[in-house]
Every structure is written in structure tokens, then in C-alpha cells.
Amino acid sequence: MPVSNKTDIVAESVVGKGPRRLRKKAAASVVVSDPSGPSSVALDLGELNELLGYSLKRAQLRIFEDFLRCVAPVKLTPAQFSVLLLLDRNPGRNQTEIAMTLGILRPNFVAMLDALENRGLCTRQRSPNDRRSHVLMLTDKGRTTLAKAKKLVADKHEARLIDVLGPRQHRAMLEMVAKLAKEL
Amino acid sequence: MPVSNKTDIVAESVVGKGPRRLRKKAAASVVVSDPSGPSSVALDLGELNELLGYSLKRAQLRIFEDFLRCVAPVKLTPAQFSVLLLLDRNPGRNQTEIAMTLGILRPNFVAMLDALENRGLCTRQRSPNDRRSHVLMLTDKGRTTLAKAKKLVADKHEARLIDVLGPRQHRAMLEMVAKLAKEL
DNA sequence: TATTGTTATACTCTATAACTATA
């Protein structure tokens, strides 16, 4: 997305102020002789390419963009999808438990749940046993929305990732990334 | 980090409101019979574990935390480190070029550069050829700081990642993640 | 007219303190 959209390299597009001298045709890996001006030669990333965190971050951004595109028909963000998934698997839990499991801070979870509840995807009920806590449940609409989302994720999003990486590498990456998330 | 810090599972800590009946001893993979109360059984993540983006995001957060810890002695964030690295490899570029290469929007790059310049790590000079643009250069202090940071990254941060993943998987992951960042 | 650096601004995420109602 970023990283140089100027595809064609124009080595000499500016009329220099100094005297214009003849110049040798530049070699393959051009380094513009005139150090100023909009030289527009692709920059050297250096050891950035060897920094796992750097590429990982950029990959993560792309993956989330792809997720949003694929799941757009049901209008769910990755975070919202993860909440619905968790509610489906763990009905009757309270906000603290769901939020904690997803690494969301309780105060920040309130607005998230408001949005999902306002869309009729889940409900909050005061627990009769502990009237401080809210029992969370998916609604029928929430379940059907989740089902649609899961299909979009599997058929479009994950399918795309598997297509780019290949099934074996996709699986390997899943394991490595889980290991890092767990053991680092 | 999150995901249940309550290690010991207490299956029956609440006095139920209804009549207390005898209950069979729960099986190995406990599901608390009473659906309410602070049941504190680890939640089921379901297909979240198969979602590459989910684990990738969590891994990325851990990696950045580790980076910050390791590089703390020179007080550089991952973003600042990437800027210094790029300035070192590509001296004399302007703000637009550096920002674009790193996927940073030009307006947001201004404050970042202010911080680095105020710390005496780099300089902005108006280009004599195009007085609109600023030629960016590392200072000597910037270079020594970068050198220290690079050593910390290699000896502590990347070393930790290689330690967790193993050298072969680390290399494999580097390639996969670069592929995703490029081709997705 | 177009571009560079900049300001202003807004929206999302994330983080912390403190309140309320319950326990």
C-alpha cells in the first residue's frame, strides 16, 4: 500500500541549478549521482527486512484490511468477530471474563458491547446469583450473523491467506505465531 | 498475559439460591454444573486459534513489548528505530520519501521528526535545490544511538525470538511474513 | 497548477482512576 507507488524511476527529471554535465548512463541498481532533487529511487530498507517485528506488523495490518473487506457484508471488525465467537462458545459468561480472555480492558469493553447489543447481536442480563455481573448471550440474530461471518472468513479471508502462503506454510505460521503469543 | 490469572479452579464457591442437591464429582475437563457464579473455568477460544490474524496480532503486541524492553536503554520505539535505520541507509532524503517508505503519513511524520531532532539524533536542512523540501541526516549522536540500538536489538530482542522459535523457524517466519506484507 | 512541510482536527485504540451497586 505505501512503499513507493512511483513505479517508474525517472533518474533525471529536474533541471539542475548548476552546470549540466554529461552523465554516464546509470547502472542497474541506480544511485542517482545528483544527491538532491526528487531522485525517486527506491529506498534501501537495510536491516529492517531482518526485523521480524517490522514485517510482522505490516503483515498484520494487511491481514486486518483483508478481513474487513471479506467480512464487510456482515459489518464486523476482527475484534467484534472475536467477541461473538467467544460468546457462542462460552454462553453465560460475564463481561470481565470475556474481555479478559480477549485481552480487552473492562472499561473499553463497555462501548464494544453497547454496539453489539444495539445491533441486536447479543444481550446483557443481570445475573440472579450476583447482581453485579452481566450474563452475556448471543441472540438468534447474533448466531446467524456469526454463522455468515464464519463462512466469509473461511471461504474468502483464510482462503486468501492459504492461497498466498500455501497450506503447509499457513499451518506452520499458525503454530509459530501461536507459540510467540504464548511463550514470549 | 490475560487469559485467566485465576489458576485454581473452585467449582463450588457460591451458596446456590435453589435447593442444594447432591452432585456427581465433575469429570476431568470440568464444566461447572451451576451455570452462574464465579465459575472461573478457562474459556474456550474455539476457532479463534485457527484465525491467523488473531494470533498474529497478539504475537505482534508481545514482540513490540519485548522490543521496547530490550531497547529501553536508548529509549527508542520500534517506529523511531525504523526511522533512524532508514536515515542511516538513505542519507539526504526528504520527509516525504522517508515517511512514505515506512508507511507513515506525512502529517504524522512531522511530530515524530520533531522528537528525534529535539533529542539531537537527526537534522532537517532546507534543500538548496528545492527549498520546499527538508534534507534529513543522522547526527553523530544519532549514529551512535542507532549503533547501540542495533546491538540491543540483535543481542537481546532478535536473540529472544530466535530462542523461542528456533533459528530455522525464525528464518521461515521472516520469509512468510514478508511475503504476506508484500503480496496480500 | 502541483508539491513539501505543516497545522488543525477527528476518530480509533489503549490505559488508568474513580464512581455505583452490589457482595
Added chain:
DNA sequence: TATAGTTATAGAGTATAACAATA
């Protein structure tokens, strides 16, 4: 007293529009 949900708030990160100086 401690906990669940909540409010308020502050700080990063990211996004767009528009302006001054320059081309």
C-alpha cells in the same frame, strides 16, 4: 473490604483537509 460494570479522561496511532512557501 472487594468486585462488576461503568464513566471520564488521557494518550498513542492513524486519517483527511487545508494553508504557506516554493516549484
